[in-house]
Amino acid sequence: MALREEIKKLTEKAVKELYGELASPQGKVRIDQPENAEFGDYSTNAAMLLKKNPQEIANVIKSDFLEKIEVKNGFINFFIAKEYLQKQVSEILKQGQSFGKLRTGCGQKINVEFISANPTGPLTLGNGRGGFCGDVLTNILEKSGYKVTREYYLNDRGEQIIKLGHSVLGDEEAVYKGKYIEELKRDVKKGNNIGEAGSQAAKIILEKMIKPAIKKMGIKFDTWFSEKSLYQKSEIKKTSDLLKKKSLVYENEGALWFKSTQFGDDKDRVLIKENKEETYFLSDIAYLKNKFDRGFKKLIFFWGADHYGYVARLKAAAEALGYRKDQIDIIIMQLVRLMQGGQEVRMAKRTGIYVTIDELIDEVGLDVARYFFLTRSSDTHLNFDLDLAKEQSEKNPVFYIQYAYARIHSILAKFKNQNSKIKITTKNLKLLSHPSELNLIKQLIRLPEIVGDTAGDYQVQRLPQYAIDLAVAFHQFYRDCKILSEAEGLQKARLGLVLSTKITLKNTLDLMGISAPERM
RNA sequence: GCGCCCGUAGUUUAGUGGAUAAAGCGCUGGGUUGCGGACCCAGAGAACGCAGGUUCGAAUCCUGCCGGGCGCACCA
Numbered sequence: 318m319a320l321r322e323e324i325k326k327l328t329e330k331a332v333k334e335l336y337g338e339l340a341s342p343q344g345k346v347r348i349d350q351p352e353n354a355e356f357g358d359y360s361t362n363a364a365m366l367l368k369k370n371p372q373e374i375a376n377v378i379k380s381d382f383l384e385k386i387e388v389k390n391g392f393i394n395f396f397i398a399k400e401y402l403q404k405q406v407s408e409i410l411k412q413g414q415s416f417g418k419l420r421t422g423c424g425q426k427i428n429v430e431f432i433s434a435n436p437t438g439p440l441t442l443g444n445g446r447g448g449f450c451g452d453v454l455t456n457i458l459e460k461s462g463y464k465v466t467r468e469y470y471l472n473d474r475g476e477q478i479i480k481l482g483h484s485v486l487g488d489e490e491a492v493y494k495g496k497y498i499e500e501l502k503r504d505v506k507k508g509n510n511i512g513e514a515g516s517q518a519a520k521i522i523l524e525k526m527i528k529p530a531i532k533k534m535g536i537k538f539d540t541w542f543s544e545k546s547l548y549q550k551s552e553i554k555k556t557s558d559l560l561k562k563k564s565l566v567y568e569n570e571g572a573l574w575f576k577s578t579q580f581g582d583d584k585d586r587v588l589i590k591e592n593k594e595e596t597y598f599l600s601d602i603a604y605l606k607n608k609f610d611r612g613f614k615k616l617i618f619f620w621g622a623d624h625y626g627y628v629a630r631l632k633a634a635a636e637a638l639g640y641r642k643d644q645i646d647i648i649i650m651q652l653v654r655l656m657q658g659g660q661e662v663r664m665a666k667r668t669g670i671y672v673t674i675d676e677l678i679d680e681v682g683l684d685v686a687r688y689f690f691l692t693r694s695s696d697t698h699l700n701f702d703l704d705l706a707k708e709q710s711e712k713n714p715v716f717y718i719q720y721a722y723a724r725i726h727s728i729l730a731k732f733k734n735q736n737s738k739i740k741i742t743t744k745n746l747k748l749l750s751h752p753s754e755l756n757l758i759k760q761l762i763r764l765p766e767i768v769g770d771t772a773g774d775y776q777v778q779r780l781p782q783y784a785i786d787l788a789v790a791f792h793q794f795y796r797d798c799k800i801l802s803e804a805e806g807l808q809k810a811r812l813g814l815v816l817s818t819k820i821t822l823k824n825t826l827d828l829m830g831i832s833a834p835e836r837m
Numbered sequence: 838g839c840g841c842c843c844g845u846a847g848u849u850u851a852g853u854g855g856a857u858a859a860a861g862c863g864c865u866g867g868g869u870u871g872c873g874g875a876c877c878c879a880g881a882g883a884a885c886g887c888a889g890g891u892u893c894g895a896a897u898c899c900u901g902c903c904g905g906g907c908g909c910a911c912c913a
Contacts, residue, residue: 353857625840626841652907714860714861779851
């Protein structure tokens, strides 16, 4: 069990013992990790919330993994015992690659849909942002014990395909512009009608532009879901029939409407237009049904802020289908604005002005590109300046993290030249007592908590921050503690610590999809 | 007009009810005959957009205002 959970339980138990079940605090009891070491490794505000004497509570709490408990300014501060920390090193070595894994997901099926850009052009920076964040969240959820499906929804029919058709045929209704459209004009067979030209162009864009870009981004989708297939398998018809059966639709002015206001939407929405064409929303409901039918208990979507208006609608649809609104989580990513020399440059596939995610990766490399987007919360309005990004990429903190990893590899390689086996015993680990050693271990054991927190609140920017903390702790340890030149016992202990740092750092980088280079 | 999001150090951002607001870059100064100096240490730099309110306690919650982004289709 994670240490924080353990401390929470101990505190709750103590409170119950002293004040009985009735003590209900106003506000949230928290177990925090204070930044100031003076306040311990963990601290709780429980006493303040309960308006009780913190010392009284502290006196009742007893545990062998705690060295001491102090009370200061109303907080109860917990100090972890050295022995507990030392033991964690062998625990990490034992768990290896699976260190950080949790069981909270209980194997529940969860579907994460991200990017899902229309096959009408290359992937832009906005797609990159949502793509990287989505990808990392799926890694986190997997690590927390969920069975995750990464899904890309492909809008391979409908209005935008027609528009693409016009564009590649170059008629007066053309909307998409750019070099790729010029190239498509050559590849798409002449004599096609608009729809066929559009479909053919979309297929080429998907295979020649989107899929390679996604591969370059280091993302692997489990499912590429075609909107068209919903029509081919009459799932659209089945869905509208189902809603009719539930009396959730009505006809008005020749169109078929869904009573979404019954489920909290601002207004009712059209499913089938007056001209008998189905709306995109109807496909979406069918798609929603399809996902739930496949057994997913939870659906997560990454959308750009420009789709915000769609949230209430989709949740309404989920409820209409008989599911709960909280089975759908929609993460709204604020848009990426392209800046050049302090001026905004409007990006649009329709004007042909945009920076593709390919270009960014070519310029700064995948690791920097990933790190760049991962550090910013989805709420941040991101102004992206390619020149600035290029200039700063050399100083990107990702190299600082990777440098720690390369250093570790170098130490271990040097050791292996002298002696091929590292055998670490509990007795050796007891020699770890330098503040920098203990501090490093404290950072190492945060990984499961980081994973758990992020799986709960989807704030993936926590991960790059943690990686920095970890690297800092290692670099400081490296400064303070010699390894190879020490006597055998201490040398083994420190090698164990170095190895467990390597594991933790690697697992953290893996979650972020960032490489762990042995040399730089 | 209504709804959502943002405004934190020179800059890019963390921090969403707790203690002295944190980090990268930049700036100033210091550190290596040593396992990788792409490193380490110290310092300067922030009335957290403004004004009220709730609370023992507010960058965080509420209200109003200012500035900015996005959304309010029988478009997708």
